[in-house]
Amino acid sequence: RTVYVNGTYLPENEATISIFDRGFLMADGVYEVTSVLDGKLIDFAGHAKRLERSLNELDMPHPDCLPDLLDIHRELVRLNGIEEGMIYLQITRGAPGDRDFAFPDPATCTPTVVLFTQNKPGLANSPVAKTGIKVISVADQRWARRDIKTVQLLYPSMGKMMAKAAGVDDAWMVEDGMVTEGTSNNAYIVKGNTIITRHLGNEILHGITRAAVLRFAHEAQMQVEERSFSIAEAQAADEAFITSASMFVMPVVEIDGAAVGTGTPGPVAARLREIYLDESRKVAV
Ligand code: PLP
Numbered sequence: 001r002t003v004y005v006n007g008t009y010l011p012e013n014e015a016t017i018s019i020f021d022r023g024f025l026m027a028d029g030v031y032e033v034t035s036v037l038d039g040k041l042i043d044f045a046g047h048a049k050r051l052e053r054s055l056n057e058l059d060m061p062h063p064d065c066l067p068d069l070l071d072i073h074r075e076l077v078r079l080n081g082i083e084e085g086m087i088y089l090q091i092t093r094g095a096p097g098d099r100d101f102a103f104p105d106p107a108t109c110t111p112t113v114v115l116f117t118q119n120k121p122g123l124a125n126s127p128v129a130k131t132g133i134k135v136i137s138v139a140d141q142r143w144a145r146r147d148i149k150t151v152q153l154l155y156p157s158m159g160k161m162m163a164k165a166a167g168v169d170d171a172w173m174v175e176d177g178m179v180t181e182g183t184s185n186n187a188y189i190v191k192g193n194t195i196i197t198r199h200l201g202n203e204i205l206h207g208i209t210r211a212a213v214l215r216f217a218h219e220a221q222m223q224v225e226e227r228s229f230s231i232a233e234a235q236a237a238d239e240a241f242i243t244s245a246s247m248f249v250m251p252v253v254e255i256d257g258a259a260v261g262t263g264t265p266g267p268v269a270a271r272l273r274e275i276y277l278d279e280s281r282k283v284a285v
Pocket residue numbers: 033181182183184185186204205206207208209210243244245246
């Protein structure tokens with residue numbers, strides 16, 4: 001596999017990063033994951049915009065290659081022959097000569113930029129979309145700026161491990177009695193004809209897939225309510241689902257051992273998945 005590191009395309013086993021890199025030492029970095037369908041990038045503009053916001057929120061200098069990221073993504077897709085899969089992009093504050101809590105002077109320390117692809121044939125036709133996933137609830141113990149897409153992902157990893165130990169697929173995180181989001185996705189329920197998902201704020205990541213799905217839902221005349229909901233409300237809902245760049249729209253059929261609705265994927269999630277995939281493919285770059 002060919003990867004990209006600081007301006008160079010090279011084989012993955014030749015790619016190196018300094019041990020002083022603040023991404024490594026301090027999780028001082030941000031990232032994006034963009035999916036690839038038919039060899040094209042899904043909603044690249046949305047990911048690029050959120051990336052820039054993440055950099056700005058952390059006062060991280062913009063790397064020189066920022067305007068070229070679309071070309072770099074496309075080149076990596078081409079070099080690795082990706083038809084379906086993902087591209088991971090990470091930018092860290094760089095590698096000053098020493099470990100120091102204070103940010104280094106941008107004049108002497110430039111950001112580190114890394115990209116790699118993950119080949120996932122069949123991503124859009126995942127059989128899991130036909131059966132749905134099961135989740136448990138866990139306390140949300142992340143930091144308070146979840147709107148910034150940083151690489152400090154230890155707690156979401158622990159959430160995934162708690163889900164695995166419970167024999168399910170993922171965890172929905174709960175704070176003050178209300179669901180924030182999944183470990184790596186946004187959470188939704190459906191009641192009657194209304195789609196309910198948590199309002200934006202610092203408590204959740206502003207999903208690029210979320211924004212697109214809500215837009216498509218409005219266009220299809222579906223009702224949308226942006227507000228928080230509890231696990232009890234979700235268990236009593238007609239449907240539940242998640243969204244993310246790599247899962248698209250994925251039904252949730254069980255929460256903390258209780259079946260949601262019929263315990264099988266519902267029509268609203270299925271329709272939104274279809275619309276999302278169709279419409280996103282049309283405008284993929
Ligand atoms: N919420 C969290 C915590 C995430 O990590 C992610 C994606 O990685 C999402 C939501 C979904 O965001 P997107 O639709 O932009 O992939």
